Amino acid sequence: MQERQSRNCGVMRWMWIDRFVEFVRGRRARAVKNISLAETYIDGYLPGFPIMPAPLIIEGLAQTAGLLAGELSGFRDRVVLAKVSKAVFHFPARPGDTLEYSAVLENVDKDGASAKGVSRVGDVVQAEVEFIFSFHLGDKFADKVLFDPADLLRMIRTFGLYDVGVTETGEPLLPPDYMVEAESQSNADLEARHHGRVQQATVHT
Amino acid sequence: MAVTKEEVYKKVQNALVEALGVDDDEVTPQATMVGDLGAESIDFLDIVFRLEKAFGIEIPRAELFPEDILTSSEYVQDGKVTPAGVEELKKRMPFADLTKFASNPVVQDFGNLLTVQDLCNYVNSKVGAA
Numbered sequence: 001m002q003e004r005q006s007r008n009c010g011v012m013r014w015m016w017i018d019r020f021v022e023f024v025r026g027r028r029a030r031a032v033k034n035i036s037l038a039e040t041y042i043d044g045y046l047p048g049f050p051i052m053p054a055p056l057i058i059e060g061l062a063q064t065a066g067l068l069a070g071e072l073s074g075f076r077d078r079v080v081l082a083k084v085s086k087a088v089f090h091f092p093a094r095p096g097d098t099l100e101y102s103a104v105l106e107n108v109d110k111d112g113a114s115a116k117g118v119s120r121v122g123d124v125v126q127a128e129v130e131f132i133f134s135f136h137l138g139d140k141f142a143d144k145v146l147f148d149p150a151d152l153l154r155m156i157r158t159f160g161l162y163d164v165g166v167t168e169t170g171e172p173l174l175p176p177d178y179m180v181e182a183e184s185q186s187n188a189d190l191e192a193r194h195h196g197r198v199q200q201a202t203v204h205t
Numbered sequence: 206m207a208v209t210k211e212e213v214y215k216k217v218q219n220a221l222v223e224a225l226g227v228d229d230d231e232v233t234p235q236a237t238m239v240g241d242l243g244a245e246s247i248d249f250l251d252i253v254f255r256l257e258k259a260f261g262i263e264i265p266r267a268e269l270f271p272e273d274i275l276t277s278s279e280y281v282q283d284g285k286v287t288p289a290g291v292e293e294l295k296k297r298m299p300f301a302d303l304t305k306f307a308s309n310p311v312v313q314d315f316g317n318l319l320t321v322q323d324l325c326n327y328v329n330s331k332v333g334a335a
Binding site for chain 2: 082083085086106107111112114132134137
């Protein structure tokens with residue numbers, strides 16, 4: 001069970017958005033993040049003054065914008081957050097707030113991308129952040145797979161990106177073939193392993 | 206109507222203030238991008254994006270940062286750019302004053318060559334500023 005858990009969710013447990021509500025290829029995306037007092041980092045950050053840590057709001061906005069940039073290459077480019085050019089917070093986000101993160105891709109070229117992110121509570125702007133993403137900072141790890149395609153696709157599906165994602169012309173967005181194949185293979189492996197364990201358990205009883 | 210060199214300077218200054226978090230008065234024509242203004246390599250991508258947007262131009266990175274020449278085995282020997290390499294750099298970067306660099310063309314020093322004025326000269330040549 002432990003092995004299965006680690007394969008399913010231990011690899012990429014770094015999710016700082018809850019769900020995409022809009023995703024237009026290469027242009028803009030909106031995602032929501034609900035803040036709950038049940039999350040340990042909320043009350044542990046500033047004891048007695050529970051707020052969402054600002055760096056994690058930056059991370060959530062960066063994930064919203066970074067997935068926009070990564071999707072353009074079918075998630076083959078290694079999109080690395082290289083620089084936060086600007087980060088302005090107007091007020092702290094508190095438990096019970098729903099943050100809506102919107103990201104707009106400003107520039108994209110072969111080396112990287114720039115994006116603007118805004119966090120809102122209702123209609124009120126809570127934070128404004130500007131990003132530079134590099135597509136080459138990860139080159140020194142060129143011989144290593146940073147993200148397993150099956151894990152990455154699971155995470156992207158968890159974010160609901162393909163539930164709302166559309167292309168520039170409004171067609172539904174589909175995951176790249178190579179990721180779908182990796183996911184099928186990974187599911188088959190898990191299935192086989194599970195089946196093996198069930199058989200083993202049957203023999204023992 | 207073509208933009209003036211003064212307008213170019215103002216916009217370049219603004220781009221550098223926003224990209225590097227420096228004050229207006231730090232951005233002087235003689236200031237070097239790396240040594241005086243503290244630009245790091247990723248900042249140049251930020252600056253290029255801002256200039257492209259501000260002026261509606263496209264900036265091929267190799268024009269501003271001739272990394273291909275500086276890492277070429279043909280043009281670099283023992284950490285120094287060869288005379289032929291210096292000629293290539295001059296051709297590629299007519300907007301920059303390479304006189305000082307040419308006297309001791311250590312590759313490592315190249316990064317600190319570019320000044321705010323060089324950047325303005327480059328943009329002037331792109332937008333035909335009068």
